[in-house]
Amino acid sequence: xxxxxxVPFFKLQIAxxxxxxxxxxxxxxxxxxxxxALHEATRLMCGYRFGIGASGAVFLGEGGELRAFSRKGEPxxxxxxxxxxxxxxxxDSGRVQKRAILFKTPYGERTVEVLGAHEFRISCGSPFSLLxxxxxxxxxxxxxxIIEHEGxxxxxxxxxxxxxxxxxxxxxxxxxxxxxxxNLAARAFPKRRVTPVIARCITRDTLVARVEPRFPSTxxxxxxxxxxxxxxxxxxxRDALVLFDFGTLTAQPDAVLERDRDQSRxxxxxxxxxxxxxxxxxxxxxxxxxxxxxxxx
Numbered sequence: 001x002x003x004x005x006x007v008p009f010f011k012l013q014i015a016x017x018x019x020x021x022x023x024x025x026x027x028x029x030x031x032x033x034x035x036x037a038l039h040e041a042t043r044l045m046c047g048y049r050f051g052i053g054a055s056g057a058v059f060l061g062e063g064g065e066l067r068a069f070s071r072k073g074e075p076x077x078x079x080x081x082x083x084x085x086x087x088x089x090x091x092d093s094g095r096v097q098k099r100a101i102l103f104k105t106p107y108g109e110r111t112v113e114v115l116g117a118h119e120f121r122i123s124c125g126s127p128f129s130l131l132x133x134x135x136x137x138x139x140x141x142x143x144x145x146i147i148e149h150e151g152x153x154x155x156x157x158x159x160x161x162x163x164x165x166x167x168x169x170x171x172x173x174x175x176x177x178x179x180x181x182x183n184l185a186a187r188a189f190p191k192r193r194v195t196p197v198i199a200r201c202i203t204r205d206t207l208v209a210r211v212e213p214r215f216p217s218t219x220x221x222x223x224x225x226x227x228x229x230x231x232x233x234x235x236x237x238r239d240a241l242v243l244f245d246f247g248t249l250t251a252q253p254d255a256v257l258e259r260d261r262d263q264s265r266x267x268x269x270x271x272x273x274x275x276x277x278x279x280x281x282x283x284x285x286x287x288x289x290x291x292x293x294x295x296x297x
Contacts, residue, residue, distance in 0.1 A: 012085040012284040015244040017213035020057040039073035046071035056216040066103040079217030085284030087112040087120040118283040130158035157229035162217040165225035201235040227269040238271040
C-alpha cells in the first residue's frame with residue numbers, strides 16, 4: 001500500500017555541507033515515516049535532480065530522539081556536521097533548557113554543548129595517523145610528508161578524525177588544484193574513502209581550508225584535520241578559527257568573513273593536550289524551508 005505524505009522540512013548548512021532536517025515530533029503519529037520508510041524518504045529528499053539536494057538527512061523525534069542518514073539512505077552515526085545543524089534547530093525551537101543538548105541515536109547518546117545563542121561545541125575524538133594507525137598527540141612526530149608535485153614541494157598530513165582526511169599545504173596557492181589533490185589521494189589510498197583538504201595558514205590562530213563536502217561529517221573533520229596538521233608543522237596554536245573558502249584560497253580572511261554573515265561558514269577548532277580530544281565550535285545556518293511530498297510503499 002502506498003502512503004502519500006507531505007513532510008515539512010528545513011534545509012540547514014554548516015560550512016557548505018547541507019542537511020535536510022525534518023521534525024517528526026511535530027507531525028501526527030500516523031503521518032510520520034519510520035523504520036525502512038526513513039531510508040527511502042532520505043534518498044528521495046536528498047536527491048539533487050528531483051529532491052532538495054543535501055549530503056544527508058536528520059529526523060528529530062520526541063525526547064531528543066535523532067536518526068541520521070547519508071544522502072543514499074544509509075544510516076549514519078549522527079555525524080558532527082549534522083549534529084551541529086540539529087543543535088541550531090533544537091535551540092531555535094525552544095527545546096533547549098540547559099547548557100547541553102542530549103541527542104539519542106541508535107548508536108548511543110551524543111551531547112552538544114550550548115556556549116551561546118548560536119554557538120555550539122561538539123567533541124570529534126582523538127586523531128589517528130592514516131599511515132600507521134597510531135594515535136596522534138600534540139607531541140607526536142613523523143606524520144607530515146613532503147611530496148614534490150610538478151616540481152614544487154608540498155607538505156601532506158594523512159589522518160583520521162571521524163573521516164579519513166588528507167591535508168595539503170601548498171607553498172603556492174597556484175601549485176596544487178583540488179582535482180589534482182583528489183587524484184593524489186586516490187592513488188595514495190586506493191581502498192579508502194579519503195577527503196582531500198587544501199589548507200593555508202594566515203596567522204597562528206586563523207586558518208583557511210578548501211574542501212568539497214560530500215559526507216555527513218566532512219567539514220568538522222576537515223577543520224580538525226587542518227588544525228592538527230598546522231600544529232604538527234608548527235604554524236598554528238592548538239586553538240584556531242577555520243574559515244572555509246570554496247574558491248582558490250586566494251581570498252583574504254576579511255573577504256571570507258564578510259560573506260559569512262550568519263557565522264555558519266566558519267568553525268573554531270581546538271585540541272585539548274591533556275585529554276587529546278579535538279573539539280569543534282560552530283552553528284548550522286538556515287538555507288530555506290518547505291514541504292516535500294513523499295510516496296512511500
